[in-house]
Amino acid sequence: MRYPNRIVIREVSPRDGLQGEPTAISTDDKVRLVDLLSASGVERVNATSFVSPRAVPQMADAEQVMSRIERRAGVVYDVSVPNQRGAARAVEAGADAIMVFVDASDEGNRRSVRRSTEESLAEAERLIAETRARGVAVAGTVGMAFGSPYEGRIAPERVVRMARRMVAAGAGAIALGDTTGEASPRQVAELISAVLEALPGVDLGLHFHDTRGLGMANVLAAMDAGATRFDASVGGIGGNPFLHNAAGNICTEDLVHMCEEMGIATGLDLDVLVEANRFLESLLGRPLPGKVAHAGRSRVPQILETA
Amino acid sequence: MRYPNRIVIREVSPRDGLQGEPTAISTDDKVRLVDLLSASGVERVNATSFVSPRAVPQMADAEQVMSRIERRAGVVYDVSVPNQRGAARAVEAGADAIMVFVDASDEGNRRSVRRSTEESLAEAERLIAETRARGVAVAGTVGMAFGSPYEGRIAPERVVRMARRMVAAGAGAIALGDTTGEASPRQVAELISAVLEALPGVDLGLHFHDTRGLGMANVLAAMDAGATRFDASVGGIGGNPFLHNAAGNICTEDLVHMCEEMGIATGLDLDVLVEANRFLESLLGRPLPGKVAHAGRSRVPQILETA
Numbered sequence: 001m002r003y004p005n006r007i008v009i010r011e012v013s014p015r016d017g018l019q020g021e022p023t024a025i026s027t028d029d030k031v032r033l034v035d036l037l038s039a040s041g042v043e044r045v046n047a048t049s050f051v052s053p054r055a056v057p058q059m060a061d062a063e064q065v066m067s068r069i070e071r072r073a074g075v076v077y078d079v080s081v082p083n084q085r086g087a088a089r090a091v092e093a094g095a096d097a098i099m100v101f102v103d104a105s106d107e108g109n110r111r112s113v114r115r116s117t118e119e120s121l122a123e124a125e126r127l128i129a130e131t132r133a134r135g136v137a138v139a140g141t142v143g144m145a146f147g148s149p150y151e152g153r154i155a156p157e158r159v160v161r162m163a164r165r166m167v168a169a170g171a172g173a174i175a176l177g178d179t180t181g182e183a184s185p186r187q188v189a190e191l192i193s194a195v196l197e198a199l200p201g202v203d204l205g206l207h208f209h210d211t212r213g214l215g216m217a218n219v220l221a222a223m224d225a226g227a228t229r230f231d232a233s234v235g236g237i238g239g240n241p242f243l244h245n246a247a248g249n250i251c252t253e254d255l256v257h258m259c260e261e262m263g264i265a266t267g268l269d270l271d272v273l274v275e276a277n278r279f280l281e282s283l284l285g286r287p288l289p290g291k292v293a294h295a296g297r298s299r300v301p302q303i304l305e306t307a
Numbered sequence: 308m309r310y311p312n313r314i315v316i317r318e319v320s321p322r323d324g325l326q327g328e329p330t331a332i333s334t335d336d337k338v339r340l341v342d343l344l345s346a347s348g349v350e351r352v353n354a355t356s357f358v359s360p361r362a363v364p365q366m367a368d369a370e371q372v373m374s375r376i377e378r379r380a381g382v383v384y385d386v387s388v389p390n391q392r393g394a395a396r397a398v399e400a401g402a403d404a405i406m407v408f409v410d411a412s413d414e415g416n417r418r419s420v421r422r423s424t425e426e427s428l429a430e431a432e433r434l435i436a437e438t439r440a441r442g443v444a445v446a447g448t449v450g451m452a453f454g455s456p457y458e459g460r461i462a463p464e465r466v467v468r469m470a471r472r473m474v475a476a477g478a479g480a481i482a483l484g485d486t487t488g489e490a491s492p493r494q495v496a497e498l499i500s501a502v503l504e505a506l507p508g509v510d511l512g513l514h515f516h517d518t519r520g521l522g523m524a525n526v527l528a529a530m531d532a533g534a535t536r537f538d539a540s541v542g543g544i545g546g547n548p549f550l551h552n553a554a555g556n557i558c559t560e561d562l563v564h565m566c567e568e569m570g571i572a573t574g575l576d577l578d579v580l581v582e583a584n585r586f587l588e589s590l591l592g593r594p595l596p597g598k599v600a601h602a603g604r605s606r607v608p609q610i611l612e613t614a
Binding site for chain 2 (some may be wrong): 001003048147149150151152153181182184185186187189210211212213214216217219220221224247251254257258261262263288291292295298299300301
């Protein structure tokens with residue numbers, strides 16, 4: 001297997017992590033989470049989303065979060081938006097970059113935003129061009145890129161075509177989202193190879209969920225296929241609030257720990273991430289799925305002494 | 308990455324899975340679990356262990372379990388033993404094969420059996436020779452092969468030397484145990500390569516724990532390095548009862564599901580495994596860590612309709 005010397009982790013716990021939480025999190029606590037992540041050395045944070053407060057009540061304070069977080073030099077604070085109205089709010093609020101997503105699954109896209117994939121893609125093209133014209137970077141996410149519960153597998157050609165159109169419209173980066181946790185390692189490698197072949201040198205991010213226990217195995221297969229950018233969330237929280245049992249993102253601490261063990265640089269400080277995990281666990285009042293925050297680093301005796 | 312066309316899964320939930328459970332499981336329920344696993348199509352079951360009932364009370368009924376399980380043709384029912392007395396009991400009880408283990412970590416081995424690695428290895432050599440002389444197969448497990456919380460990493464040469472001695476004594480198979488979940492993918496590949504180079508053609512099993520979230524990633528790296536035999540437990544239960552937070556084995560259903568998605572044959576029936584998961588969850592009265600039994604197969608709409 002081939003592994004990169006370095007990967008870039010995008011922290012999505014403030015947005016993908018919290019959006020499905022049923023109890024309201026205060027703006028103060030969201031700001032504290034983002035600031036803790038910045039302090040961990042992360043290069044990119046998905047800070048919030050500019051969506052309808054009716055659709056996702058947890059993100060109703062997106063403007064306040066953006067105005068109150070500490071903007072560390074070198075950290076890109078991106079935000080997710082579902083449409084042009086959201087993009088305009090995000091630009092106004094000072095986001096460094098905007099993430100627009102379109103599901104490769106027609107039915108999945110309809111259930112999320114009541115439009116076909118083609119309708120959303122056309123809107124995304126306009127959104128990307130307009131946002132770029134205002135001097136703000138845009139990344140395009142192809143959601144359900146590895147399959148959906150409705151249509152089954154998605155043809156790689158469909159994903160490649162969507163990515164190509166978003167890049168042509170001005171997207172500076174592409175992300176492939178395994179929204180409902182359908183991906184498996186062989187398929188991950190195949191889709192990444194197809195995208196990298198069609199769009200050589202594209203800035204490609206991978207967004208996996210651990211729905212069926214394959215999150216970290218998919219990361220490994222993705223690295224072997226040439227990917228170096230991964231979304232992850234503290235504690236492995238997260239999941240689409242419109243889906244039952246979508247399970248969390250891959251866990252940031254566990255990913256950083258794996259990389260440390262493998263000699264792959266991430267730039268993140270595991271101790272600060274564990275602190276962020278403790279903060280989130282106390283905030284949400286339950287143990288989170290991430291393992292390293294509980295088990296500790298490999299080969300450290302403490303795990304035996306606390307029995 | 309290279310993947311095999313087929314892997315062999317050894318089911319360890321009746322032994323490694325249950326041994327650390329604090330509440331007594333009835334012999335009837337243990338027998339039902341083993342029989343369910345046999346019905347799933349598994350080729351090899353780690354049915355019980357012949358240890359001191361004082362050390363591991365849960366395994367006190369090893370003889371009764373062995374006498375009451377249904378012995379399906381084609382299934383190897385192996386048992387774990389810590390010493391020659393256990394091996395004699397196991398042979399008497401009709402085990403198809405005996406697993407003897409020695410920890411590569413001196414301190415780990417002392418804490419388990421109050422002997423140095425060298426003392427246990429010498430006893431294992433005698434045990435292997437005597438058991439083989441009685442016509443019963445023996446496999447040697449090198450525990451803590453990937454590191455321990457006491458000494459840190461274990462030199463691959465030490466593991467290779469232990470494996471070589473057990474094979475020379477008559478062990479028909481070798482397993483590498485990541486007893487406390489220290490392994491990471493690059494190291495997994497390196498150690499497997501070292502063992503396969505030193506002992507070409509050896510029947511090599513891998514026993515991973517998911518302590519730090521790397522169980523399935525380690526399986527993937529192991530496959531790429533040429534391994535085709537893996538231990539796993541229904542629901543991902545298990546862990547050394549003497550260790551705090553040792554976390555479960557990799558989950559059988561999740562592994563089988565991954566293999567199905569990747570076109571790797573296992574011979575196991577996922578539906579029967581999910582039934583075994585349900586049985587274990589009701590027996591233990593808590594949700595188990597395995598994911599697929601809850602999320603269902605990939606790309607199946609049911610997971611959305613039950614929200």
